[in-house]
Amino acid sequence: MSRVELLAPAGNLEKLKIAVDYGADAVYGGVSHFSLRIRSGKEFDLESFAEGIAYAHKRGKKVYVTINGFPFNSQLSLLKKHIAAMAALQPDAFIVATAGVLSLAHSIAPHIPLHLSTQANVMNLLDAEIYYNMGARRIIAAREISLNDLQIIKQHLPDLELEVFVHGSMCFAYSGRCLISTLQSGRVPNRGSCANDCRFPYELYAANPETGTLFRLEEDPGVGTYIMNAKDLNLASHIGDILQSGCVDSLKIEGRTKTSYYAAVTTKTYRRAIDDYYRGVSHPDAYARELQTLQNRGYTDAYLVNRPFEKHDTQSLDFTIGLGTHQVTGMVSEDGSHFLCKYKTLPHEPMEIVAPASASLSEIDNEIGSVTCKNGVYYLSFKQLKAQNGKIWEEVHSGNINPIVLPLKLPQYTFFRIPSTEDMCTAPKN
Numbered sequence: 528m529s530r531v532e533l534l535a536p537a538g539n540l541e542k543l544k545i546a547v548d549y550g551a552d553a554v555y556g557g558v559s560h561f562s563l564r565i566r567s568g569k570e571f572d573l574e575s576f577a578e579g580i581a582y583a584h585k586r587g588k589k590v591y592v593t594i595n596g597f598p599f600n601s602q603l604s605l606l607k608k609h610i611a612a613m614a615a616l617q618p619d620a621f622i623v624a625t626a627g628v629l630s631l632a633h634s635i636a637p638h639i640p641l642h643l644s645t646q647a648n649v650m651n652l653l654d655a656e657i658y659y660n661m662g663a664r665r666i667i668a669a670r671e672i673s674l675n676d677l678q679i680i681k682q683h684l685p686d687l688e689l690e691v692f693v694h695g696s697m698c699f700a701y702s703g704r705c706l707i708s709t710l711q712s713g714r715v716p717n718r719g720s721c722a723n724d725c726r727f728p729y730e731l732y733a734a735n736p737e738t739g740t741l742f743r744l745e746e747d748p749g750v751g752t753y754i755m756n757a758k759d760l761n762l763a764s765h766i767g768d769i770l771q772s773g774c775v776d777s778l779k780i781e782g783r784t785k786t787s788y789y790a791a792v793t794t795k796t797y798r799r800a801i802d803d804y805y806r807g808v809s810h811p812d813a814y815a816r817e818l819q820t821l822q823n824r825g826y827t828d829a830y831l832v833n834r835p836f837e838k839h840d841t842q843s844l845d846f847t848i849g850l851g852t853h854q855v856t857g858m859v860s861e862d863g864s865h866f867l868c869k870y871k872t873l874p875h876e877p878m879e880i881v882a883p884a885s886a887s888l889s890e891i892d893n894e895i896g897s898v899t900c901k902n903g904v905y906y907l908s909f910k911q912l913k914a915q916n917g918k919i920w921e922e923v924h925s926g927n928i929n930p931i932v933l934p935l936k937l938p939q940y941t942f943f944r945i946p947s948t949e950d951m952c953t954a955p956k957n
Contacts, residue, residue, distance in 0.1 A: 550798030695781020
């Protein structure tokens, strides 16, 4: 079996480039409302998506197009045009969710490989075989599947590629088949417009239909009312278990609507975990520390390596999301020469440098600032905040869009961060 693929989210052109630069073998994203993430689909148009495909292909990476929404009859004509338009961009695969769309895509663009979305909920060999015979070359398994079941599928269908989620948001409902936001706000999750209603706090009431009595249930302090809020998936410490099973072809990171920093950190961390496995080493504590720098709802290893009935820690009941251990202060511009501020930045305050894995950093000290290395970690400190137009600032904030001159050239999309303070955080980390 060849080396496993690392598949990262591409919510827009910047995030696509970041995922590629930080070590993804492939990225996935989409254009228009036929994608299951309408918000990120709107951030791409045909021109920018074509640019992203060219960027990835130039670096030997792949791009998979998400056409994984559930279309209505009135949309079928438009869907046919969309499939043809996407095929013209020469992506590496289509991700589709239904048998009908799979058949339609195969007839319109038979040269484009087809991947079956996790929304199809494949949990067993019977379903996998049916979709394989229909033309699916890869199945993105349901999040509830186990490694044992994946091994059985791979043994019977060795040519069928299997993809699993290893990181990202988890849905309250079974395999994402949720109708809560449809009920409450008219936004249909399986057509890309989920309102994340499961993340809200709720008040609980008891009703007696015989008397018409309705009263609010009181809760113990600290218990919370986020009764449907699932923790985030994090399988970084189980990469060895997954790869040793010999049945998984691609490891997928969820998060097209998340931040550019999220795309960078998750991709870099899982790239390291995968490469460590093939080198015969593992550093689970390091992976955990890095992933805790991200906003998260608490982490769980969910169901791939555990049985569902064995898991009683998959919900975050007392808070909706925590800000993570670090705050992003800025990012390097595409020309590599300027700092784009994301948070209050002052001279002489060191910021940790988070660069692509392939970056080679070095220490420097000049009139603009310095880069120093401590215990293998590089830090940048400005001596002066000099804008591209020559103006010197005493401090810069996220609203300041003036590019600030760096003391040395750094890889595009390098990030800077500082430890979060307690007043930055809105929830505990767990």
